[in-house]
Amino acid sequence: MTKLTRRELALAFGAGALAGTAQASTRRPPVHPGVVGVAEARAELGKALGQETARLAMAGALAASVGAASGVEAAAVLFSPRDVVGIKVNCLAGKNLSPRVELVEALVNLIAETGVDRRNIVVFERSDRELQRAGFEIRESGPPYRCIGTNNDFEREPSTSGAIGSCFARMVSSTCSALVSFGVVKDHDLSGVSAGMKNWYGVIHNPNKYHDNGCDPYIADVARHPYIRNKLRLTVLDGVIAQCHGGPAYRQGGIFKLGMVAASTDPVAADLWAWREIESERAMRGMPNLEAAGRPVRYLASAAKAGLGIDDPERLSVVTV
Amino acid sequence: MSFDRRKMIVLGAAGAAANLHLPMLLAAVAQRGSSAAGDELPAREASWYKKLEEGRVECELCPQACKVADMERGMCGVRENRGGTYYTLVHSLACSIHTDPIEKKPLFHVLPGEKAFSFSTAGCNVECKFCQNWELSQFRPEQVQAYNLPPEKLVAAARRNGARLTAATYGEPVVFWEYVRDVAIAANAVGVKPTVVSNGFIKEKPLREVLPLLSAIKVDLKSFRDEFYRKQVRGELEPVLKSLEVIREIGVWLEIVVLLVPTLNDSAGEVHDLCSWVRAKLGPDVPVHFTRFHPTYRLTDLPPTPVASLERAWKIGRDAGLNYVYLGNVPGHPGENTTCPACRGILIRRVGYRILSNRLVKGSCPDCQRSIPGVWS
Numbered sequence: 001m002t003k004l005t006r007r008e009l010a011l012a013f014g015a016g017a018l019a020g021t022a023q024a025s026t027r028r029p030p031v032h033p034g035v036v037g038v039a040e041a042r043a044e045l046g047k048a049l050g051q052e053t054a055r056l057a058m059a060g061a062l063a064a065s066v067g068a069a070s071g072v073e074a075a076a077v078l079f080s081p082r083d084v085v086g087i088k089v090n091c092l093a094g095k096n097l098s099p100r101v102e103l104v105e106a107l108v109n110l111i112a113e114t115g116v117d118r119r120n121i122v123v124f125e126r127s128d129r130e131l132q133r134a135g136f137e138i139r140e141s142g143p144p145y146r147c148i149g150t151n152n153d154f155e156r157e158p159s160t161s162g163a164i165g166s167c168f169a170r171m172v173s174s175t176c177s178a179l180v181s182f183g184v185v186k187d188h189d190l191s192g193v194s195a196g197m198k199n200w201y202g203v204i205h206n207p208n209k210y211h212d213n214g215c216d217p218y219i220a221d222v223a224r225h226p227y228i229r230n231k232l233r234l235t236v237l238d239g240v241i242a243q244c245h246g247g248p249a250y251r252q253g254g255i256f257k258l259g260m261v262a263a264s265t266d267p268v269a270a271d272l273w274a275w276r277e278i279e280s281e282r283a284m285r286g287m288p289n290l291e292a293a294g295r296p297v298r299y300l301a302s303a304a305k306a307g308l309g310i311d312d313p314e315r316l317s318v319v320t321v
Numbered sequence: 322m323s324f325d326r327r328k329m330i331v332l333g334a335a336g337a338a339a340n341l342h343l344p345m346l347l348a349a350v351a352q353r354g355s356s357a358a359g360d361e362l363p364a365r366e367a368s369w370y371k372k373l374e375e376g377r378v379e380c381e382l383c384p385q386a387c388k389v390a391d392m393e394r395g396m397c398g399v400r401e402n403r404g405g406t407y408y409t410l411v412h413s414l415a416c417s418i419h420t421d422p423i424e425k426k427p428l429f430h431v432l433p434g435e436k437a438f439s440f441s442t443a444g445c446n447v448e449c450k451f452c453q454n455w456e457l458s459q460f461r462p463e464q465v466q467a468y469n470l471p472p473e474k475l476v477a478a479a480r481r482n483g484a485r486l487t488a489a490t491y492g493e494p495v496v497f498w499e500y501v502r503d504v505a506i507a508a509n510a511v512g513v514k515p516t517v518v519s520n521g522f523i524k525e526k527p528l529r530e531v532l533p534l535l536s537a538i539k540v541d542l543k544s545f546r547d548e549f550y551r552k553q554v555r556g557e558l559e560p561v562l563k564s565l566e567v568i569r570e571i572g573v574w575l576e577i578v579v580l581l582v583p584t585l586n587d588s589a590g591e592v593h594d595l596c597s598w599v600r601a602k603l604g605p606d607v608p609v610h611f612t613r614f615h616p617t618y619r620l621t622d623l624p625p626t627p628v629a630s631l632e633r634a635w636k637i638g639r640d641a642g643l644n645y646v647y648l649g650n651v652p653g654h655p656g657e658n659t660t661c662p663a664c665r666g667i668l669i670r671r672v673g674y675r676i677l678s679n680r681l682v683k684g685s686c687p688d689c690q691r692s693i694p695g696v697w698s
Contacts, residue, residue, distance in 0.1 A: 249391035
């Protein structure tokens, strides 16, 4: 565990005084194209991981994603003590198929241990209601971290990114200086996969407008908007329980115990990994692949073309711990 | 919260309503107040959809034909699949109410000078880059302040305000089809005339079912080019043309508005094709309004439509044999007036939404007795 000096602590508290205000990091952390760190984490459906198990899995995946010796060291590479870190969780499917609270809290702790003030770590989703349904407790100001719905707090004017024109949640446009997409590994009836990138549909006011053509190129267009692209540090995927069919809502018949947590600085590679795992499970069950099922995963190619990451399976580097 | 401007629209409407002596209405509708995102929206089963395998549904209301998985919504953002049943989230959930002159719709051949009690919900089934009401139409119902305003209360409010018409407008009535239907039924029961302002992007069956309930409909024909519909509107031309033909076949009073957007749909060739089609398929007596574009929403890099472009369209329309061609958003222009196609005398003189004079006698020209089509009584 990294210990903070008194000076670092003072800096951290100084940043805390600025809670709610985005302070852009002075440095852009390195991206590791194609690298996905994966750690084992097994649990039964509806059962929580133990706190220590969650921390080990989260720290392991995080460390592997950037080649660091520990989770805290990895977090320190990705986040500055001056950051306001927003962790967008995808809670659409309710408690059975949303990011686990214990994993999200493990990530919060790792980030906090690098000196980011806990008041400047915000776990958020579209609404308080969705967070609560997924098991999160609403915390307007913390401690031990803030957890709130954006609740329609959008920019007043739409901004354009490729084919999309949307008002973005102010949480991403102005509150946060660093972002994490914390998704789940699941099938989506239109885009094929809903993992880390589609999670960003939850920060625009009009996601319903962008589901045609397999959500392509819209998923990539949302993700390449400067509000996201310039602030995204990490994608984390909860694959303890995953879903290979019937998404995006929870559907019991599609659930499988993948038993993994993944992390990557490359959002495209993270989703590529999720896609691979979903296809693998479908193949094991004798189900047609997603393309044959009528929902080809098109958005990754658009995302790679936009320079957001690696969509070539040959260049996917899964580092398992 | 930063949806102040959207709130202002509603509050402005509410304020106007209050000025129009609607305290009872506001007291009633205030039961709901703001629709915070944390609330569960009220829902009624939607009218037009079919169930698919594995809990999915297919919407049969508009040509988007959205296939919607559980817990997801259609493109309109106001219809949601909950466990394999499709729901409308906006029945009786008005986010904007206002008493407007009927000329504002515009319906120039419908009870000139009368008030239309106008209402809208959130949502739209297309996404025009030049949408003038995007702060309502392009948002989901939980993102705007809204009121619980059942059809009977809405019609009662219209009557209290001396409105002889209701108008489903501002947003897109196609997406609140069930509400439009029920308001129309309630209005007809007490002699109030229901009207609709729509993009016409609706499937034929739901259109045919609602039309007999309406007194008039205005359709925005956004272009006569499918490419424009696909790129600028995210819709299609053909279903709109079909809707126009069905409306004429049923015989509901129809007026058409064409918003001329500089360089995108205002070429002489396109305007000519449009007018010729209207003349051939709908007849010369369907009023066509060419209106002026102002930069907004996602089209802010174009200037307002030059008046010369509007005047060119005005001439093209008349040369194509249309009897009633109007210009809009150019207050004081002679293109706002209704002229007798026989003797060329001015019958209704307008400035903006105001009627300066109306010389019609029982729907006819007082000089040559030419019958002027419309809803005059």
